[in-house]
Amino acid sequence: MTNPVVEEPVPQPDSNRTGRSATVGVGAVGxxxxxxxxxxxxxxxxxxxxxxxxxxxxxxxxxxxxxxxxDEDDLVDENGEFGGDAFVGTTNGIxxxxxxxxxxxxxxxxxxxxxxxxxxxxxxxxxxxxATVEDLNGIAVGAGGxxxxxxxNGIAVGxxxxxxxxxxxxxxxxxxxxxxxxxxxVGGLGAVGNDMRGAGVSAGMVRVREGGTLKGLAVSAYNDxxxxxxxxxxxxYNHARVLDGVQIGLLxxxxxxxxxxxxxxxxxxxx
Numbered sequence: 032m033t034n035p036v037v038e039e040p041v042p043q044p045d046s047n048r049t050g051r052s053a054t055v056g057v058g059a060v061g062x063x064x065x066x067x068x069x070x071x072x073x074x075x076x077x078x079x080x081x082x083x084x085x086x087x088x089x090x091x092x093x094x095x096x097x098x099x100x101x102d103e104d105d106l107v108d109e110n111g112e113f114g115g116d117a118f119v120g121t122t123n124g125i126x127x128x129x130x131x132x133x134x135x136x137x138x139x140x141x142x143x144x145x146x147x148x149x150x151x152x153x154x155x156x157x158x159x160x161x162a163t164v165e166d167l168n169g170i171a172v173g174a175g176g177x178x179x180x181x182x183x184n185g186i187a188v189g190x191x192x193x194x195x196x197x198x199x200x201x202x203x204x205x206x207x208x209x210x211x212x213x214x215x216x217v218g219g220l221g222a223v224g225n226d227m228r229g230a231g232v233s234a235g236m237v238r239v240r241e242g243g244t245l246k247g248l249a250v251s252a253y254n255d256x257x258x259x260x261x262x263x264x265x266x267x268y269n270h271a272r273v274l275d276g277v278q279i280g281l282l283x284x285x286x287x288x289x290x291x292x293x294x295x296x297x298x299x300x301x302x
Contacts, residue, residue, distance in 0.1 A: 052076075079131075082120035090127045095119040098132060118149045118164075145173065150181075160189075167195070176218070182211045183224070194223030194231075210240070222251070226258075237264075245271075254280075274301040 052065035063070030066079060071086040080096040098117050118134040126136050130144040140146035140155035147162045148155070153169045155161040160178070161171040167179035167187060176189035180196055187193040193216040210225030220235040226244050231237035233251040243258040254264040260271040260278075269278040274285035283299035285292070292299065 052081075079119040084120060085122045085124065085126075087124045088127070089120075089122045089124065089133075091131045091133075092129050094130055094132055117147075161187075177216075180210075182213065183216060184213045186215045186217075187212075188217045190219050192221040192223070193218035194221070195225065196223065210243075237266075254278075269299070274299070276300065276302070 052063065052067040054067055054070065055062045055064065059067070059069045060071045062072055063074040063076070063085070065076055066081055067074060067076070068081050068083045069085070070089070073087055074085045074089045076082070076091045078093050078096050079091055095117070097119065118132050120133055121135040121137065122133055123137045125138055126133055126140045126146060128142050128146065131142060132147050133140070134149040136146060136148050136151050136153060136155065138153045140148065140151060140153070140161070142157045143159070145157040145160040145162065146155050147160070149163065150165045151163050151167050151169055151171065155169070155171045157173045159173060159175045161173040162177070163179045163181065165179070166181040166184065168184045170186045171177040172188045174190045176191050177187040177193045178189070178196065179187070183195040195210045195212050195216070212224040212227045212229060212231070214229045215232070216222040216224065216227070217232045220233065221238065222231040222233040222236070223238045223240070224231065224243065225240045227239055227249070228246045230248040231251070235251060236253045236255060237249040237251040238255045239245045239258055241257040244261065245256050245259070245264070246261045248262055249256065249264040250266065252267045254266045254269045256264065256271040259273040260276050262276045264271070264276070264278050264280070266280045268282050269280045270284045271278065271286070273287045278285065278299040279297070281296060283295050285299050285301055288299070288301055
């Protein structure tokens with residue numbers, strides 16, 4: 032007696048993770064309609080699931096199928112950090128959408144609410160926020176904010192806030208820690224970085240986190256350098272744990288200065 036042959040079930044696509052697709056053209060070149068994996072030319076889609084790469088113009092209006100904005104578990108990885116399945120595909124060219132989560136943009140990203148990307152290499156503009164969970168390389172402008180969980184290498188401008196936020200105080204700062212600004216950050220209320228090598232500008236506050244370094248310029252009402260300042264700060268109130276530069280403002284605090292020079296009006300310096 033022979034044993035019956037048991038066939039393995041054929042995996043079925045998860046309708047919650049992928050969408051229908053078609054390409055008008057030759058192979059992957061032409062106009063991609065729906066959730067195409069690879070497209071060179073023009074790609075028009077509602078949400079991404081199986082998407083891998085687009086070369087040209089990629090219009091994806093909403094978040095990936097793997098993301099439910101009402102479920103926090105869809106937005107974080109196994110370490111509880113924002114990422115994982117939240118990001119889908121690479122666009123080399125122009126990425127457009129209302130709220131899209133590309134893994135990588137090389138070129139231009141434009142969003143109504145924001146491109147929230149893994150990494151950006153190029154220019155991104157949003158009506159609300161531009162954000163990356165790794166490095167932001169280029170120029171980012173968000174009406175609400177522009178931020179990177181990695182480093183900012185370029186210019187970030189946010190109507191409310193802008194900055195780079197790596198591991199933070201107590202977890203190490205410097206070029207290998209993330210959260211370094213190599214360029215310019217401009218925020219309406221705040222501009223922040225673990226380290227700043229360039230300039231921070233804000234109507235409200237410029238802050239360098241504990242243990243970090245400002246090498247350059249800080250201009251705001253309140254400049255809070257919780258590490259070493261090598262350069263110039265201009266504001267109403269300037270504070271530096273270690274000053275190796277110049278402070279200009281109504282009140283200037285340099286904790287490493289001699290006692291008589293730790294708090295001075297108008298001008299304080301340590302050269």
